[in-house]
Amino acid sequence: MSQEESTVSEQEEFFDLAPEDNRPWVIQKATGIARFAVRRPLGFFGGVIVLFFLIIAVFAPWLAPIDPYKQSLAMRFAEPSTTHWVGTDYVGRDIASRLIYGARLSLFVGMGTVILSGLFGTILGVMWAYLGKTFDAFMSMMVTAGLALPDLVLLIIAAQIARQAEISEIFSIVVTLSFTRMWGVTRIYRSAALEVRSRPFVEAAESYGAGAVRAMGKHVLPNVLPLIIVSSTLALPNAILAEAGLSFLGFGPAGEPSWGQMFAGEAREYFRRQVWMLWAPGLTIGLTVMGFNFWGDAMRDLLDPRLRGTT
């Protein structure tokens, strides 16, 4: 872990506390990034993967070489070539294009889950730390119940309801994942908010007559923010994995190219003809999740040194 220790100068840089620097902005940033790359090669590697993944997901329609839905019996099991980068699958769809569109789905599920669960988790967590006894009892009840819900099972149910009702399965996945993940988030943020609240500067603000809302918004929330960023970065890959698992079970968004679904179901009979159907999606999931984890770990050490080594 020695190479991952965050130094004072690094935190100074991050929070803009370093002595004034007159070099051009671009060079300042470039040297900063270069230093980060040298000190935390894994974190930098993770950051590169995350960036790559984001670009692919956002610009999927322009980057994908071929329509990911287009089937072609003549082109079944094509070998990797310049047109089909990793070949085609058992109905002649281009695997590379499906991977690129799959990034889109993964990003949407991951981001949606992190944002929704983060939003509700923050609101509930900070309120829980502040509001009185009745709310406290209610919340500890809700959180205990929420943490007892088996998430994969609820996901399957929600996806099936969505399929039957012909509403977007992706939407139902995001909502369900957020609902099951929200409670853990709430509990973490509550204890962070309680800790911040007991610090002298919040007490001072309250003694000057700052109301609960002002104290929460102006003093507690900004101090919980680093924790929120870190735990969101580390929660995103979990949502991606959950979606992949759901799709693997056959309950994912129907017709949508999804990483988990590409090597499941019918595809399993054809690995001998096209081995990339098995390798490409698995490696993609693994690399992406690893990238997010490395990046999240580096962010955590930087933003909140107290949490170092907790995972």
Next chain:
Amino acid sequence: MTTYIIRRGLLTVVSIWMVTVIIFLLLHVIGPFFISDRSFNPDDWTESISYFLVPEEQLADPVMVKQTLARAGLDKPILERYGFWLGQLLQGDLGSSVISERAIWDELKWRLPVSIELGVVAIIVAAFVAVPLGALTAVKQDTGPDYIVRGYAIALSAFPNFWIATLIVEYASRWWRWAPDIRFEHFWVDPLQHLSVMWLPVLLIALAPGSVFVRYMRATMLEVLRQDFIRTARSKGLQEFSVIVKHAMRNAMIPVITLLGLVVPIVIGGNVIFERFFTLPGMGKYIVDAVGDFDIPVIQSMVLVFALIISFTNFLVDLSYAWIDPRIKYS
């Protein structure tokens, strides 16, 4: 301690009641609300739920629909339906499947042991392999063994275990013409056959908790190794092995117990995936099949059973933690 146990127990009971409300809302209110052709009519629950539940070919026959719904107590108004279910539950009756008409309790008697065995053995295997490995990485910090074990742990938490399973099955059949045994027998019927079916799913389910244990054990072990009593133990001339095993590992293992609450839901997810993958007759496969058929009584009882298992582990974890660290019960 007694008051803490009672308070925590009450919380568990109330939260389980809460879980029944959540499942009920999802299956009987939110689901049918979307399905009933988006025209929400509170008097029309029966119609909307029949879309949800009754096989398509039966929908045309109102008599059959009525019968199917009545059997599961689903033809009543919404609140009465909840009361019916809760009353059933309090009498220890889980109801019966709408599709196969078998009592859920009878199915559970066969399926629960399979899932519990898969889950518990997986957690035990993971703990026995991962806890010493985690301690090893801490002792050999920043050397070869540390990097290798950590690398494996990081990879295993990133690559989905169902993908690893697919790889294993595919290449085992290609290279050695070996296919996983799926002719399931209960242990008390044919122990050898049972083991030959179960070993691979157990190992695969153990991967995810294993990588969690390794990383956590390494972190706590590093912390413990830096503490004064370890230095004392070394300076009084104890052998390095006994310092590490008797003094450091024992103390580092305590916080790992709390991970159980985190690990059980992960293992349940593994159960669901691998019982389907290897067609094992456990609860995971039961609920996946039930969801496919919209078998509401089965779905709601199975979610409840899973929730019971998770909240009971959480309860035990909290108790053990309060027992280890007495400050907790006063906060």
